[in-house]
Amino acid sequence: MRIVKLKKENLLPFLEVISEKADLWAPVKKYNDRHVFKIIEDYSQIDLNCTSTILPPKKILLPPSINMFKATEKSYEEDFSHVSPNILFGIHSCDIHALLIMDRFYSYIFDDPYYLKARKNTLILGHSCWPDENCLCKSTNTHIVEEGYDLFFSELENNYLVWIGSSQGDDLIRVKPASFDENITDNDIQTFMRWGEERNKAFKTEINFNAMPDLMELKYRNPLWEKLGAACLACGSCSNVCPTCNCYNVLDEPFLNEECSNIIRCWDSCTLENYSEVAGGENFRKKSADRLKLWYTHKLQAYISKYGKPACVGCGRCIVTCPVDINVKTVAKALNGEDVDAFWNRFSKEVRK
Amino acid sequence: MNGENKSFNQTNPFIPEPARIVRTYYLTEDVKFFQVRIADMKKALSFRYCAGQFAMISVLGAGEAPFSISSTPSRPGLLEFCIRKVGTVTNAIFRLKENDLIGLRGPFGNSFPIERMINKDIIIVMGGLGAAPLRSVLLYCLDNRDQFRRVTLLHGAKRPAEMIFREEFFSLKERDDLYCYLAVDEDDTGKWTENTGVVTTLFPLLEKIDPSNTFSLVCGPPIMYKFVLKELVNLNLPKDQILMTLERRMKCGVGKCGHCAIDYIYTCLDGPVFTYWDVIHMRELI
Numbered sequence: 001m002r003i004v005k006l007k008k009e010n011l012l013p014f015l016e017v018i019s020e021k022a023d024l025w026a027p028v029k030k031y032n033d034r035h036v037f038k039i040i041e042d043y044s045q046i047d048l049n050c051t052s053t054i055l056p057p058k059k060i061l062l063p064p065s066i067n068m069f070k071a072t073e074k075s076y077e078e079d080f081s082h083v084s085p086n087i088l089f090g091i092h093s094c095d096i097h098a099l100l101i102m103d104r105f106y107s108y109i110f111d112d113p114y115y116l117k118a119r120k121n122t123l124i125l126g127h128s129c130w131p132d133e134n135c136l137c138k139s140t141n142t143h144i145v146e147e148g149y150d151l152f153f154s155e156l157e158n159n160y161l162v163w164i165g166s167s168q169g170d171d172l173i174r175v176k177p178a179s180f181d182e183n184i185t186d187n188d189i190q191t192f193m194r195w196g197e198e199r200n201k202a203f204k205t206e207i208n209f210n211a212m213p214d215l216m217e218l219k220y221r222n223p224l225w226e227k228l229g230a231a232c233l234a235c236g237s238c239s240n241v242c243p244t245c246n247c248y249n250v251l252d253e254p255f256l257n258e259e260c261s262n263i264i265r266c267w268d269s270c271t272l273e274n275y276s277e278v279a280g281g282e283n284f285r286k287k288s289a290d291r292l293k294l295w296y297t298h299k300l301q302a303y304i305s306k307y308g309k310p311a312c313v314g315c316g317r318c319i320v321t322c323p324v325d326i327n328v329k330t331v332a333k334a335l336n337g338e339d340v341d342a343f344w345n346r347f348s349k350e351v352r353k
Numbered sequence: 354m355n356g357e358n359k360s361f362n363q364t365n366p367f368i369p370e371p372a373r374i375v376r377t378y379y380l381t382e383d384v385k386f387f388q389v390r391i392a393d394m395k396k397a398l399s400f401r402y403c404a405g406q407f408a409m410i411s412v413l414g415a416g417e418a419p420f421s422i423s424s425t426p427s428r429p430g431l432l433e434f435c436i437r438k439v440g441t442v443t444n445a446i447f448r449l450k451e452n453d454l455i456g457l458r459g460p461f462g463n464s465f466p467i468e469r470m471i472n473k474d475i476i477i478v479m480g481g482l483g484a485a486p487l488r489s490v491l492l493y494c495l496d497n498r499d500q501f502r503r504v505t506l507l508h509g510a511k512r513p514a515e516m517i518f519r520e521e522f523f524s525l526k527e528r529d530d531l532y533c534y535l536a537v538d539e540d541d542t543g544k545w546t547e548n549t550g551v552v553t554t555l556f557p558l559l560e561k562i563d564p565s566n567t568f569s570l571v572c573g574p575p576i577m578y579k580f581v582l583k584e585l586v587n588l589n590l591p592k593d594q595i596l597m598t599l600e601r602r603m604k605c606g607v608g609k610c611g612h613c614a615i616d617y618i619y620t621c622l623d624g625p626v627f628t629y630w631d632v633i634h635m636r637e638l639i
């Protein structure tokens with residue numbers, strides 16, 4: 001791997017130059033210390049001092065709703081208007097891992113051109129991060145990345161160590177070669193290693209994900225699922241914010257005065273009630289508990305048994321988002337036999353207010 | 354001859370192919386038969402599928418849904434479907450006439466493991482609309498009759514008027530290379546000459562079977578599985594030689610939309626044909 005050094009004051013000028021031919025997306029503060037990925041026009045808005053953004057980067061590759069094609073009876077016109085050159089800057093290790101999962105998923109047996117074309121047009125410029133109380137990425141082993149990025153910026157005191165992960169990444173460096181220093185000192189290496197050690201110690205929660213496939217299997221009929229099902233609002237928020245959730249629905253939207261339709265693809269969630277309903281009203285998962293089981297089987301069991309690691313990248317977004325505290329952390333704790341009523345705590349507190 | 358999992362459209366599996374309805378008529382009060390041909394003649398002739406696979410059919414303005422292919426791959430060129438009127442898409446399909454166009458995507462899914470079934474006895478058990486996917490494999494067996502040993506068909510419907518492919522199956526009774534037993538739960542015509550009772554009442558009519566060399570293919574309403582599977586297990590059929598084809602909500606057919614997920618599998622890629630062992634092993638299948 002080629003690694004170079006960049007002085008902090010040279011970062012914004014570098015971003016300005018490389019974003020001339022593409023939209024630059026980066027974290028921007030939205031409210032209450034929560035951040036969002038936004039197309040940057042004013043470079044001073046970029047706020048790298050953030051943990052996970054409200055929505056994961058999947059919103060840039062496959063926005064909540066896209067038009068797949070325009071259909072008439074006789075012909076179909078593909079629509080790739082959601083695809084444009086993008087540079088994603090400030091994306092953290094967990095989200096890069098999520099993109100690697102998505103890359104594999106969308107090219108498994110059938111290629112999905114709507115994702116893969118967008119992905120091909122997106123450069124990933126990762127950035128190091130510091131965990132907050134919700135980050136589980138050390139437990140999911142996604143707190144560091146070895147692939148999946150074009151450039152990765154590790155923040156030292158006055159410099160960045162820039163890891164070049166792809167040939168396109170290398171091209172970017174060559175746009176402004178004078179800014180990058182090939183000479184990495186022993187001091188830089190020491191600083192970087194020390195930072196890594198301290199960061200490892202900063203994780204507050206640890207979950208044994210390796211135990212999850214067995215626990216899911218052994219507790220498949222455990223009453224805890226009914227408790228979760230009773231609490232779940234079936235709002236689908238967990239899926240919206242999950243960087244590895246990819247389910248979608250397809251809608252046929254006819255034009256009013258022409259004989260044609262737009263075929264729309266929009267985000268869906270397996271926690272919504274009609275998710276598994278077939279014609280005639282038969283619903284394979286009418287109960288909330290059954291739908292939550294599917295969600296967690298998929299994240300904590302199915303993927304681990306199939307690929308050796310969970311489909312959860314430990315970003316902590318479900319922890320922040322679920323209004324009734326059903327999330328990877330509480331479900332894993334409940335599966336481990338800890339206090340199952342934890343889910344209700346925050347919820348009932350708010351009701352009491 | 355497992356399904357190749359290759360969409361007809363190689364670059365974008367989500368884009369349908371216009372197909373024309375060649376023939377359509379009612380099979381029962383709410384089930385219609387559709388014979389369709391891909392509008393582009395060259396593509397129509399090169400469309401290959403396997404028994405047990407399904408296709409996605411779309412009607413402009415109404416949407417898209419998955420349907421089992423009822424025709425046999427041994428007679429290429431035309432595709433046949435039997436469709437029950439139950440929802441938005443099927444209502445729109447019912448309004449279409451001969452010569453009208455639909456959108457077609459596929460073929461998708463795995464298929465019946467024909468190579469494993471060669472030189473074996475075949476027992477096909479269908480209930481109601483379960484005849485739709487199983488007719489494909491039945492006709493395939495009959496078109497390649499010398500490849501299989503004894504072929505038996507058990508078909509049950511609620512009432513005589515609700516038996517789909519009634520005439521077709523009655524004419525099969527004339528053949529001497531096939532055992533064909535038909536039953537209705539209730540005869541409201543007084544003219545029914547075959548058995549009366551649920552499909553499991555046909556099991557005593559089966560010739561003595563050789564379980565390890567027998568495959569059974571089952572499709573029907575959920576309630577039917579429970580009783581038919583019990584009969585088949587009682588006959589000592591190995592659980593991985595009992596095959597069934599399942600229904601799920603699907604929006605893509607290519608393992609992306611997620612709706613047909615069960616545990617770690619997708620019905621559209623790893624199914625719709627499953628063995629009874631899969632069903633016991635995987636929960637939630639039936």
